Amino acid sequence: MEGGETGSPDPFVTVVLPCYNEEAHVLAEIERITAALDASEFDYELLCIDDASTDGTLQVLRAALPRFPHLRVLPFRRNGGSGTARRIGTQQARGTVVVWTDADMTYENERIPELVRILRDDHSYDQVVAARTSEQGTHRWARVPAKWIIRKIAEWLTASRIPDLNSGLRAFRREISLPYLRLLPAGFSCVTTLTIAFLANQHDILYVESRYAKRAGVSKFHFVRDAYRYILQVLRMVMYFDPLRILMPVALWLLGIGIVKSIVDLVRYQAPYLANNTVLLVVSGLMIATLGLLADLIVRSRDGV
Numbered sequence: 073m074e075g076g077e078t079g080s081p082d083p084f085v086t087v088v089l090p091c092y093n094e095e096a097h098v099l100a101e102i103e104r105i106t107a108a109l110d111a112s113e114f115d116y117e118l119l120c121i122d123d124a125s126t127d128g129t130l131q132v133l134r135a136a137l138p139r140f141p142h143l144r145v146l147p148f149r150r151n152g153g154s155g156t157a158r159r160i161g162t163q164q165a166r167g168t169v170v171v172w173t174d175a176d177m178t179y180e181n182e183r184i185p186e187l188v189r190i191l192r193d194d195h196s197y198d199q200v201v202a203a204r205t206s207e208q209g210t211h212r213w214a215r216v217p218a219k220w221i222i223r224k225i226a227e228w229l230t231a232s233r234i235p236d237l238n239s240g241l242r243a244f245r246r247e248i249s250l251p252y253l254r255l256l257p258a259g260f261s262c263v264t265t266l267t268i269a270f271l272a273n274q275h276d277i278l279y280v281e282s283r284y285a286k287r288a289g290v291s292k293f294h295f296v297r298d299a300y301r302y303i304l305q306v307l308r309m310v311m312y313f314d315p316l317r318i319l320m321p322v323a324l325w326l327l328g329i330g331i332v333k334s335i336v337d338l339v340r341y342q343a344p345y346l347a348n349n350t351v352l353l354v355v356s357g358l359m360i361a362t363l364g365l366l367a368d369l370i371v372r373s374r375d376g377v
Contacts, residue, residue, distance in 0.1 A: 073164070074145040075137040083142075085109065085116040085188050086167030086246070090157035092123040094175045095132055101175045104182055106140055112185035119144045119161050120175075124151040155262030159253045162246060171243045172263065178285050179241040187243040190278060198275040199244035201267070202282035203236035222302050226264070229310040229317055230271045235279045238264045238302065248275055255312070261305040268306065272313035315371060319364030326357030 087105055091098050102118065109116045120143065122130040133145045146164065148157070162170050169188050173179050179202060187200045223237045240263055252269040256262040270277055310317055330353030337346050 074134065074147070075140075075143050081115075082166040082168075083115040083117045084167055084192075085114045085169050085171060085184075085243075086161075086165035087116065087118045087171045087173065087184065088158055088161035088165065089118060089120045089173060089175050090123055090154045090161070091120055091125065091129050091133065091175045092151070092154070092157075093125045093127045093129060095125070095127040095129045097177055098129055098175045099132055099136060101177060101181065102136055102140060102143065105173075105184060106142060108182040108184055109142070112188075114185060114188055117142050117144055117166060119146060119165060121145075121157040121161050122147045123153070123157050124148045153258035155256045155258045155265075158262055159256045162249060162253055165246055168246060169243055170246045170249065172240060174240045179239075180282050181241070183282065184241075184243070187241075187280070190280075191243055191245060194278075196276055197278045198248045199242060199266075199270050199277045201236060201239050201277055201279050202241035203279040204239055204284035205281050206284050222306060225303070226268060226306045229306065229314075230268060231317075232271045234267065234271075237267060237306075239282075241282065242266075244270070255309070257301070257305060259301055261302050264302055264305055265309055268309040269313070272309070311367070313371065315367035316364050319360055319367065323357045323361035323364060326353050326360065328357075330354035330357055 087109070089101070089105070094101075098120070102120070105118055109118075118140065120133050122133055122145065124147075130145075130147055133143075137143055137145065146161070152160075158172055162172075169191050171184050171187065173181050173184070183202065187202065190200045191197060219237070223234055226237050227234050238261070242263065244266070248270070249266065252266065252273075255269060256265050267277065307318065330350055333350040333353060334346055337350050338344065
């Protein structure tokens, strides 16, 4: 860890800023964040994590240390992904409230104090998310419908309204998040994971509308690979917290179809005979229902999260 004030009391806010090949604009993002927080009433630290950048990002961060007394730099020797950077940054944070954001000039980082004030003044919320009102990323023609479908799946599985499932700008209470950090994947779906983890454990989230600008630099998002990971992570998280939400509807559908098919077979053959596919439907439904009940028992019997 490099930089930061020594011997000072712990700040109220820690801003975790993952940086990977952001040499051209990371300094402008640091200036924007520090200007907003310097003008606020909050003590803070800005923790910039260089995720083994291959350009001059780390050199820019180190050169900025003398100018920004609240800046800390954590360099990675190996690229771990944005999820790994956010997880370790949150673990290393000294603030009561942690803010996640990006260094690509897309989010309204000047509004960070506004998000923090909500958590300070209203203890009924444990996380505040800047919900984007537009999509400015690459592959927009495919990202908009894909994100809508994934978000609707997440809303159904969590029984919650989620205006923005994977916004990168959010503030949350560090103490609440600590048990869930080990669940974060290495990639972009870490923000999705944190959202679902909070909702699945009855931690209230407030969404505030926010503009989303066109990205500076080159996007690291790969549409097919990352969309698949988003869907997989949503299913994984709900299975982790509430497996019956996924398995029981499937089991009941198979059992229902199997029962109807059994009646049809009995009427059709005028004998106590069931077709092979009928038996398969009933047995599959029973097996999935049993698996769901066992998974739910495991979830409810574990001590930790």
